[in-house]
Amino acid sequence: MQVSVETTQGLERRVTISIDAAQIEQQIEQALSQESRRARIDGFRPGKVPVSVIKKRYGAAIRHDVTGQAMQRSFYEAIIQEKLNPAGAPALQPGDTKDGEFSFSATFEIFPEVEVSGLDAIAVEKQVATVNEKDVDAMIDTLRKQQATWKETKGMIKNEFRVNLDFLGKIDGEEFEGGKAEGFDLAMGAGRMIPGFEDGIMGKKTGEEFTIEVNFPEDYHAENLKGKAATFDIKLNKVEKPELAEVNEEFVKLFGIESGELDALKAEIRKNMERELEQTLKAGVKEQVLAGLIEQNEIDVPAALVSQEIEQLRKQAMQRFGENAQNAPELPDELFTEQAQRRVRTGLLLGELIKVNELKADDEKVKQHIASFASAYEDPTEVLEHYAKNEELMNNVRNVVLEEQAIEFVLDKAKVTEKEVAFDEIMNKQGAN
Template identity: 50%
Template sequence: MQVSVESTSALERRMTVGVPVERIETEVNKRLQQTARRAKVPGFRPGKVPMSVIRQRYEDAARQEALGELIQATFYEAVVEQKLNPAGSPSVEPKSFEKGQGLEYVATFEVFPEFEVQGLETIAVERLQAEVAEADLDNMLEVLRKQNTRFEAVERAAENGDQLNIDFVGKIDGEEFAGGAAKGTQLVLGSGRMIPGFEDALVGAKAGEEKVINPTFPEDYQNLDLAGKTAEFTVTVNSVSAPELPELNEEFFALFGIKETGLEGFRTEVRKNMERELRQAIKSKVKNQVMDGLLAANPIEVPKALLSSEVDRLRVQAVQQFGGNIKPDQLPAELFEEQAKRRVVLGLIVAEVVKQFELKPDADRVAEMIKEMASAYQEPEQVIAWYYKNDQQMNEVRSVVLEEQVVDTVLQKANVTDKSVSYDEAVKPAEAAKAD
């Protein structure tokens, strides 16, 4: 077998492979002999058909099959021989082939970029330090109470925070518009669910009252036919209900699966969850900074095949997440290219860090991570047992642990500063923190 390789770009390779005629004929004859043992030809008993008849009837098909399999096999042999690492499937074009002669074909494909991870010492990471204070715990209990607010009907005028049951009809220039009417809608005043001015105009309304209000749609409203226009809504208030926060009692604790431990036991469980959330938030922010630093310090070219595959994967995820009667390939590729490129480049860089520093998943950390995840459930032992019986889930945990070890490896060389912050600031999503 003869092989020559030409670099047509930084990642693209054009490989010419020559397969000798002897190997082709050996594969063709092998298939003809297999066919002869089972072929049914009128006038002959199975297995007794002359090879000349078999060749006449089946040689073309056997040759096509042999050539297809030879191209696959010799391509693999050639990339191993040339120490190439293809990224995606090759485009194969037969260059020359005639019966009785060798086969020559050209395979065009991309290879994975070859690089060493650099610049770890230039990566700056701010590592947050925080703890769950008693005030943080008290605030969280109030949040949990508000999330389980009940509304009780009242006879007084509506206030911000009350829940109204309303019917409404909206008009613009005296004409009703699509989506501008509803019956029996539950609306909490001050929630910001309706357009600006709608909820404010209902403060002071009473059950049984009809009000005509004139809010204006925002200039950037998603429905361009309504954007910037002032509407007239006729609103009927069916009922006004005031919020009532639940008491911190056994009934309330049972909503969270916590029984017979009283207020102190409930506070202990809530604190554990808050501390778990705090650890994860800090870890996530450190990881994001490390990954951003690795990207900035190691600009690499991305194989188009990998980028295309990742775009397709993101398209499928988008359809699964948002639903609708749409096929993944109907979504424009450019919507996902930036995210796909980041994921592909990070995948290549992380894999190279693993290789460069000879990292392997730490068994103790895998066990600790499973224990940590299981602790959020009522019967953690069953969750732990389930993980250890499920190879796919175990491999996912190992991948996460290995990624954490990559982060730890970078942190050993990066410029890390610690910063003490409040619990709220530590758990705040990075996007919200940047906006602040």
């Protein structure tokens, strides 16, 4: 077998392989003979179909299959011989048979050579925060709002009130599509409407009719409305204000605290908030570490791996449509390309970091990770047993822990500063993202 390797562009390689044509012909004859013993053709006894008949009927297909298998085998022998590491399936192109040699080419991408460096140049700001009593009280207020009842009021509209209204939008005195509604419920402060709409309603009362002037944002989704000045004729049908749920035994039991004790609810809330805070802080550090790795280590990424990652991201996005996924529009590659490239880069860099430094998932950290995850469930023991019996789930956890250990490895060498931040500042920032 003769092999030549050519760099076509970037990570793409074209391997030209020549193999003994007589070997392929011999394999084709063997395949024809085997098929003659298996074939069932009218007019011939089972196992007695002449090879000439098989060749006439199935010869082209058998030649195609045998040649394809020979190319696949020879390709894998060639990449081992040449020490090439393909990043995706090859495109095989049959060539000619000349001087007893059958030649073909295989075009594919290889994994880039990765060398991770510059860890000491990565700057990470590690935010430090705690959950205090004020944060817990604020969460209880949020729960009270979620359980609020609505009471009609004749007073002026304020933030967090609920308004039922009719409106009619116009641009240059003409109505426009989507600019009219009757009996529309609007939660004040939710930010559902364009800027200026809620401001124009604030302070008004039930029964009032008036006109407001607003401007559609320049980045508004409807092309014909971008940046346009508009008026809205508004009639307020009903105004309701929230009456927060009273914090009592009944309220506490709504959240699974059978004792009905407020202190028990606060303890549960604090535990959940601390777990969420820890996850958010770790995610922020991880994001900075990965960004630093990419900045310090420029590498080419195989298009084949990026395409695979785009497909994964597209599937995840389609799942969010739920039952409406079948009717959802086809999501173009461009929506995911940048994120996919980033994922592939970070995967290659972390993989090399783990390999070179011989990092292994710490068994104790694996147990802690599962225990932390299980604690969010009603029966943590059942979750722990489920994981213990499922090797695939255990491997997933090991991979997560190994990635966390790689992040810690980088942090030990990076320039890390700490900054104290309030709990609500961190969580509000996460919500905005």
